[in-house]
Amino acid sequence: xxxxIRRELIDIVGTDGATDRIEDLVAYSYDASPQxxxxxxxLFPASTKQVSAIMKVADREVIPVTARGSGTNLAGETxxxxxxxxxxxxxxxxxxxxxxxxxxxxxxxxxxxxDLQLAAAQVGLMYPPDPASWMVATMGGTVGTNAGGPRTxxxxxxxxxxxxxxxxxxxGRVLKIGRxxxxxxxxxxxxHLICGSEGTLGIVTEITVRLIPRPAATRTLxxxxxxxEDCGRAVAAIIREGIIPSALELMDQSIIGAVxxxxxxxxxxxxxxxxxxEVDGDPESLDPITERISTVxxxxxxxxxxxxxxxxxxxxxxxxxxxxxSAMACLRPNAITEDAxxxxxxxxxxxxxxxxxxxxxxVQIGVLAHAGDxxxxxxxxxxxxxxxxVRRVEAASAEIxxxxxxxxxxxxxxxxxxxxxxxxxxxxxxxxxxxxxxxxKQALDPKGILNPGKFx
Amino acid sequence: xxxxIRRELIDIVGTDGATDRIEDLVAYSYDASPQxxxxxxxLFPASTKQVSAIMKVADREVIPVTARGSGTNLAGETxxxxxxxxxxxxxxxxxxxxxxxxxxxxxxxxxxxxDLQLAAAQVGLMYPPDPASWMVATMGGTVGTNAGGPRTxxxxxxxxxxxxxxxxxxxGRVLKIGRxxxxxxxxxxxxHLICGSEGTLGIVTEITVRLIPRPAATRTLxxxxxxxEDCGRAVAAIIREGIIPSALELMDQSIIGAVxxxxxxxxxxxxxxxxxxEVDGDPESLDPITERISTVxxxxxxxxxxxxxxxxxxxxxxxxxxxxxSAMACLRPNAITEDAxxxxxxxxxxxxxxxxxxxxxxVQIGVLAHAGDxxxxxxxxxxxxxxxxVRRVEAASAEIxxxxxxxxxxxxxxxxxxxxxxxxxxxxxxxxxxxxxxxxKQALDPKGILNPGKFx
Numbered sequence: 065x066x067x068x069i070r071r072e073l074i075d076i077v078g079t080d081g082a083t084d085r086i087e088d089l090v091a092y093s094y095d096a097s098p099q100x101x102x103x104x105x106x107l108f109p110a111s112t113k114q115v116s117a118i119m120k121v122a123d124r125e126v127i128p129v130t131a132r133g134s135g136t137n138l139a140g141e142t143x144x145x146x147x148x149x150x151x152x153x154x155x156x157x158x159x160x161x162x163x164x165x166x167x168x169x170x171x172x173x174x175x176x177x178x179d180l181q182l183a184a185a186q187v188g189l190m191y192p193p194d195p196a197s198w199m200v201a202t203m204g205g206t207v208g209t210n211a212g213g214p215r216t217x218x219x220x221x222x223x224x225x226x227x228x229x230x231x232x233x234x235x236g237r238v239l240k241i242g243r244x245x246x247x248x249x250x251x252x253x254x255x256h257l258i259c260g261s262e263g264t265l266g267i268v269t270e271i272t273v274r275l276i277p278r279p280a281a282t283r284t285l286x287x288x289x290x291x292x293e294d295c296g297r298a299v300a301a302i303i304r305e306g307i308i309p310s311a312l313e314l315m316d317q318s319i320i321g322a323v324x325x326x327x328x329x330x331x332x333x334x335x336x337x338x339x340x341x342e343v344d345g346d347p348e349s350l351d352p353i354t355e356r357i358s359t360v361x362x363x364x365x366x367x368x369x370x371x372x373x374x375x376x377x378x379x380x381x382x383x384x385x386x387x388x389x390s391a392m393a394c395l396r397p398n399a400i401t402e403d404a405x406x407x408x409x410x411x412x413x414x415x416x417x418x419x420x421x422x423x424x425x426x427v428q429i430g431v432l433a434h435a436g437d438x439x440x441x442x443x444x445x446x447x448x449x450x451x452x453x454v455r456r457v458e459a460a461s462a463e464i465x466x467x468x469x470x471x472x473x474x475x476x477x478x479x480x481x482x483x484x485x486x487x488x489x490x491x492x493x494x495x496x497x498x499x500x501x502x503x504x505k506q507a508l509d510p511k512g513i514l515n516p517g518k519f520x
Numbered sequence: 521x522x523x524x525i526r527r528e529l530i531d532i533v534g535t536d537g538a539t540d541r542i543e544d545l546v547a548y549s550y551d552a553s554p555q556x557x558x559x560x561x562x563l564f565p566a567s568t569k570q571v572s573a574i575m576k577v578a579d580r581e582v583i584p585v586t587a588r589g590s591g592t593n594l595a596g597e598t599x600x601x602x603x604x605x606x607x608x609x610x611x612x613x614x615x616x617x618x619x620x621x622x623x624x625x626x627x628x629x630x631x632x633x634x635d636l637q638l639a640a641a642q643v644g645l646m647y648p649p650d651p652a653s654w655m656v657a658t659m660g661g662t663v664g665t666n667a668g669g670p671r672t673x674x675x676x677x678x679x680x681x682x683x684x685x686x687x688x689x690x691x692g693r694v695l696k697i698g699r700x701x702x703x704x705x706x707x708x709x710x711x712h713l714i715c716g717s718e719g720t721l722g723i724v725t726e727i728t729v730r731l732i733p734r735p736a737a738t739r740t741l742x743x744x745x746x747x748x749e750d751c752g753r754a755v756a757a758i759i760r761e762g763i764i765p766s767a768l769e770l771m772d773q774s775i776i777g778a779v780x781x782x783x784x785x786x787x788x789x790x791x792x793x794x795x796x797x798e799v800d801g802d803p804e805s806l807d808p809i810t811e812r813i814s815t816v817x818x819x820x821x822x823x824x825x826x827x828x829x830x831x832x833x834x835x836x837x838x839x840x841x842x843x844x845x846s847a848m849a850c851l852r853p854n855a856i857t858e859d860a861x862x863x864x865x866x867x868x869x870x871x872x873x874x875x876x877x878x879x880x881x882x883v884q885i886g887v888l889a890h891a892g893d894x895x896x897x898x899x900x901x902x903x904x905x906x907x908x909x910v911r912r913v914e915a916a917s918a919e920i921x922x923x924x925x926x927x928x929x930x931x932x933x934x935x936x937x938x939x940x941x942x943x944x945x946x947x948x949x950x951x952x953x954x955x956x957x958x959x960x961k962q963a964l965d966p967k968g969i970l971n972p973g974k975f976x
Contacts, residue, residue, distance in 0.1 A: 165760050165865045188762055210709075223709065224680060239952045251937060251949055251975065252721075252957050253666075253679065256712035265708075277762035304621050306644055306733035346809065349802035407622045481707060493707055496693045501708050503963040508956065519707065 065104040065148075069125055073107060073149070076117045081108040081155070092150045095132070096197075098398060098448060099140035099483050103130070103150040110155045112230055112238060112269040119267070120236035122149060128516045131263045133174060133202025136195075137209055138401055139482030141262045145517035153204050156269065159183050168227060170272045173204025180273075189275040192219035196389065207268050209480040210260030214311040214385070217436030218344075219276075223259045230270035231258055234509040242272060257504070262480055263515040265508045279344035282310065283354055284378035287366040288335040292316055292419075292431075295337035296412030298364035299435040302341075303408055305360050307353060311342040312436030316415070319388050319430040319443070326391035329384050335367065337415075339435065340385050342378075385432075389443070392430055396445035400484075401432075402461060403476045404468035408438040417467045418442050425460040427453075438473065465491065481519040489519050521560040521604075525581055529563060529605070532573045537564040537611070548606045551588070552653075554854060554904060555596035555939050559586070559606040566611045568686055568694060568725040575723070576692035578605060578969050586971045587719045589630060589658025592651075593665055594857055595938030597718045601973035609660050612725065615639050624683060626728045629660025636729075645731040648675035652845065663724050665936040666716030670767040670841070673892030674800075675732075679715045686726035687714055690965040698728060713960070718936055719971040721964045735800035738766065739810055740834035743822040744791040748772055748875075748887075751793035752868030754820035755891040758797075759864055761816050763809060767798040768892030769841050772871070775848060775886040775899070779840050782847035787840055791823065793871075795891065796841050798834075841888075845899065848886055852901035856940075857888075858917060859932045860924035864894040873923045874898050881916040883909070894929065921947065937975040945975050 065084075074082045083089075084105045094100035104127075109115045122129045128148030135142050144150050157174035164187040171180060177191075177198040184191045194213035195201050201211070207229070212221040228242025231254075241254045258265055289295040295314055302309065315323070316337050324331040331338070339361070343353050358369050372378035393399040406414045415431055418440065422429040432441040442464055446457045465475055465488045475485050475492050490498065505512075505520040521540075530538040539545075540561045550556035560583075565571045578585045584604030591598050600606050613630035620643040627636060633647075633654040640647045650669035651657050657667070663685070668677040684698025687710075697710045714721055745751040751770055758765065771779070772793050780787040787794070795817070799809050814825050828834035849855040862870045871887055874896065878885040888897040898920055902913045921931055921944045931941050931948050946954060961968075961976040 165756055166863045167759065220680075223712070224676075233952070233956070237952045237955070239956055240950065241953060251716075251945060251953070252960055253712045253716055254953065254956060256679070256709045257960075260707075260709055277764060280762075300621055303623065306736075308733060345802065346805035348804035348808060352802065352804060409621045489707060494696065496689070496695045497697060497707070497710065499693070500689070500695055500710060500964065504708055504713075504960060507959040507963040 065127070069121065069127070070105060072121055073105060073118060076114050077107050077109050081110065082106065092132070092152065093143070095135040095140060095142045096138045097140040097143070097482065097484055098400060099143045101143050101145050102147065103144040104147050106150045106152060108152050108155045112232060115151065115232045115267055115269050116236045116238055118149065118151065119232050119234060122513050123235045123511065126511050126513060128513055130515045131204070131208070131267045133205040134200045136197035136201045137205055137480065137482065138403070139476070139480050139484040141209060141480050141482035141518065143483060145483065151267065154202065160270070162187060164189060167275045168272055169275055170270065171203050172270060173202060173207070173268050175203045177201045177203060177206055184275050185278065188278055190278045191225065191273060191275055193222045193225060203271050204268050207259055207271055208261070208263050212434070212437070212439070214313055214434055216434060216439070217312050218308045218310045223256055225273045226255050226259055226271070227274050228272035229255050229258055229268055231266035231268050233266050234511065234514050239266065260480065262482065262518060264505060264518055264520055265514065279310070281347040281350055282342055282344040282378070283350045284372040284381050285341045285354065285357060286370045286381050287339045287341070287361045288332050288368040289337045289339070289365065290335055290367055291365065292336040292415055293412040294365045295339055296415050296435070298339060298361055298366060299411055300408050301360045301364050302357060303436065305356060307343070307357060309341045309357070309436060310344040311340070312434070313340040313385050314338070314431070314433040314435035315340070315385065315388060316431040319392060319432055322391040322395055322430065323384050323387050326394070327383065327387045329380065331384055340381055388432055392443050392445060396428065397447045397449070398445070400444050402442045402444065402464055403439070404442070404464050404473060405437065405439045405476070406468050406471045406473035408436065410471040410473070411435060411438050414440060414468065414471055414473070418464060421460050421463045421467070425456045427456050427460045429460065462488070483518060486519040521583070525577065525583070526561060528577055529561060529574060532570050532577070533563050533565050537566065538562065548588070548608065549599070551591040551596060551598045552594045553596040553599070553938065553940055554856060555599045557599050557601050558603065559600040560603050562606045562608060564608050564611045568688060571607065571688045571723055571725050572692045572694055574605065574607065575688050575690060579691045579967065582967050582969060584969055584972045585723070587660070587664070587723045589661040590656045592653035592657045593661060593936065593938065594859070595932070595936050595940040597665060597936050597938035597974065599939060601939065607723065610658065616726070618643060620645060623731045624728055625731055626726065627659050628726060629658060629663070629724050631659045633657045633659060633662055640731050641734065644734055646734045647681065647729060647731055649678045649681060659727050660724050663715055663727055664718050668890065668895070670769055670890055672890060672895070673768050674764045674766045679712055681729045682711050682715055682727070683730050684728035685711050685714055685724055687722035687724055689722050690967065690970050695722065716936065718938060718974060720961060720974055720976050721970065735766070737803040737806055738798055738800040738834070739806045740828040740837050741797040741810065741813060742826045742837050743795045743797070743817045744788050744824040745793045745795070745821065746791055746823055747821065748792040748871055749868040750821045751795060752871050752891070754795060754817055754822060755867055756864050757816045757820050758813060759892065761812060763799070763813060765797045765813070765892060766800040767796070768890070769796040770794070770887070770889040770891035771796070771840065771844060772887040775844050775888055778847040778851055778886065779843050782850070783839065783843050785836065785840050796837055844888055848899050848901060852884065853903045853905070854901070856900050858898045858900065858920055859895070860898070860920050860929060861893065861895040861932070862924050862927045862929035864892065866927040866929070867891060867894050870896060870924065870927055870929070874920060877916050877919045877923070881912045883912050883916045885916065918944070939974065942975040
């Protein structure tokens with residue numbers, strides 16, 4: 065990067081808002097995927113105006129810009145593949161308003177998901193999307209990836225709560241879309257076009273979301289299964305019964321074992337799978353729903369059903385799920401989480417296929433799932449230094465994606481495409497869909513400076 | 521239209537699938553708005569393949585194409601302003617599948633909303649978007665306009681249930697987006713870009729929607745208010761209490777009077793407004809919720825609260841709302857329904873403003889509202905032959921839109937932009953937003969043949 069441009073960029077954000085020291089370039093060269101690439105400079109803008117000024121320079125000089133928050137994304141979306149500028153939005157971390165009467169919140173992109181949850185809870189409201197990384201993930205990142213979480217099965221993904229956005233376009237123009245507290249229906253739905261576009265169409269600098277009343281009560285259940293496929297069938301049966309739990313999670317034996325060894329929660333080591341469930345609603349409705357779920361679980365050969373009697377017991381049950389990723393990740397040097405999703409009726413089949421694939425390629429895979437959504441997170445453990453193992457992992461991943469698509473599924477239930485899945489997108493998007501995708505990218509970012517080298 | 525092109529188009533759809541008799545051209549020259557314009561030919565394709573073949577001819581010859589279903593849309597979206605082809609999709613009226621295990625339905629665009637509701641109900645499921653015109657409105661039309669309905673306050677609009685679409689593009693290419701029963705998060709969200717685009721980006725020929733379990737029970741309430749603004753305040757107070765009814769409708773005195781004169785339902789003629797409400801959920805939860813709502817209503821000076829004791833009483837209460845439009849429409853030669861929407865906390869203010877505007881311009885306006893959404897439907901009555909009155913109606917409409925935007929609202933809560941509101945779109949969309957809108961239109965329909973002359 066030419067010194068005069070570097071100077072111009074630093075002038076926009078101030079000297080404390082920019083760095084190109086090698087240790088910082090390395091720190092912002094990666095996300096929660098195994099990918100990495102060095103940028104030329106890291107900028108920390110503090111306002112929409114600064115973001116706009118940076119984009120005007122980037123547009124003029126045709127410099128790649130990759131926006132990011134905490135970098136908890138799992139598919140390489142925020143790795144600056146073509147160098148240039150990494151724009152870190154964590155300084156823009158104000159909750160601008162919480163409106164309990166119109167049920168909305170407006171935040172800057174650097175606000176942590178969990179902090180919004182807390183602020184909403186203080187006025188009796190809830191912001192449903194809660195990715196596993198919610199303690200650190202930024203709201204901007206959840207918009208960029210259209211993040212979900214355990215509550216998706218009942219409450220939907222980020223997209224379902226977005227009311228308005230401020231977006232800085234590739235050429236620095238500021239686009240404001242969506243009107244205050246209202247569902248947006250006038251004109252093209254630009255809000256939802258930006259959501260999930262992984263920083264390739266614009267940079268989000270303000271976000272208005274819909275909040276909902278907190279459910280008055282919740283109840284947590286756990287069910288154990290000797291047969292993992294029974295576990296999958298039980299999930300489909302619960303949905304078929306007309307019950308949509310607020311969370312419906314599955315863990316297989318290898319995950320259970322890893323969590324138990326790490327956290328000593330008293331999980332059963334001899335079962336093939338467990339389901340963790342939460343139902344919510346009015347207090348009066350929870351006993352009958354719990355009863356109905358228990359009946360379905362037993363009919364699908366659950367060997368044990370535990371219903372939490374209080375908040376402490378519920379918390380104990382959920383600890384197993386929350387500790388799953390870290391318990392697995394510390395078993396081997398590297399771990400990746402896939403995100404293939406299938407119709408819920410295919411859940412049992414898909415789980416069996418993943419196990420077959422793991423065996424055939426001699427790869428260590430544990431299966432976690434937002435089961436109610438059919439959203440599998442096969443967790444693959446390996447050692448990146450072992451080239452042969454890496455090749456086997458890649459072959460297994462590719463087979464998992466193909467299998468999901470064959471079963472009527474999709475590449476990504478919530479993690480996005482990024483780099484990791486870019487090579488598979490053509491399996492899901494045909495030439496026409498890719499053509500439209502490229503036409504839209506071309507319309508909004510003709511010079512291709514926004515997060516280049518990714519799926520478009 | 522040149523005879524050879526006419527012949528080519530008729531060959532695609534068959535002689536029983538095309539007409540250019542003047543009585544048919546007139547029949548398809550208008551929708552539920554006061555606008556009208558003659559097309560050159562009306563085509564009734566029976567398949568995606570035929571739609572694609574028609575678009576290839578239209579693209580080659582640069583012929584305008586306006587797609588439509590039953591034409592119940594209220595803002596002129598389906599009026600063929602530039603002539604050319606009107607493509608009527610009512611022949612494509614098959615429900616292709618209802619999948620009670622994966623909670624989805626796939627339909628052709630000509631399926632009537634109500635027929636899908638019935639089919640879903642037969643397997644214990646529900647398709648929430650239910651515009652007032654649901655007995656005749658097509659699913660394709662509800663996608664094109666992103667239609668809502670009384671249940672929007674709790675369940676959202678069409679967009680919130682769309683999983684996948686087949687779309688024929690301007691040049692005849694067939695775009696398939698969204699994967700089976702799954703929430704779509706991979707790649708750009710083309711499904712939601714098409715939804716609400718009013719036939720300006722492509723022609724929808726297949727629709728996959730998410731269904732939800734039918735609530736086990738519902739309860740209907742009516743509340744009377746001596747003061748219309750109290751009525752508005754009560755709505756905000758219910759939401760603030762953390763209760764989201766499945767319907768929350770408001771009718772003002774002039775509407776009540778018209779309905780009562782037409783239908784003799786025993787409505788009170790001396791009150792300024794009534795609220796009609798439905799709550800749904802588990803049977804055990806309805807008594808306590810009804811209690812809480814009644815308390816809020818009384819605290820906001822409701823003079824009477826009626827709770828339906830059975831389905832017949834509930835039906836009787838809802839009859840008032842369903843008959844409202846027709847009861848009003850038969851009072852004067854012409855009626856238009858506006859669709860301005862404000863934050864729910866501004867509802868009372870907006871109602872007062874509408875009344876002031878009506879008085880100032882000496883125009884007859886009744887106020888209906890999906891009140892829980894802040895979505896007002898000021899129903900304006902007039903005689904189109906009276907030029908002075910038409911001028912006054914236009915002035916009043918413009919003021920209503922401006923007022924809604926001033927109060928942080930939007931031009932359209934659910935009816936779309938069409939012709940009626942195209943002139944006001946720039947009040948809501950600034951130059952940047954209009955620029956992005958035009959860039960996307962240009963990318964997908966470079967020759968501008970899809971529904972030309974509308975908001976883009």
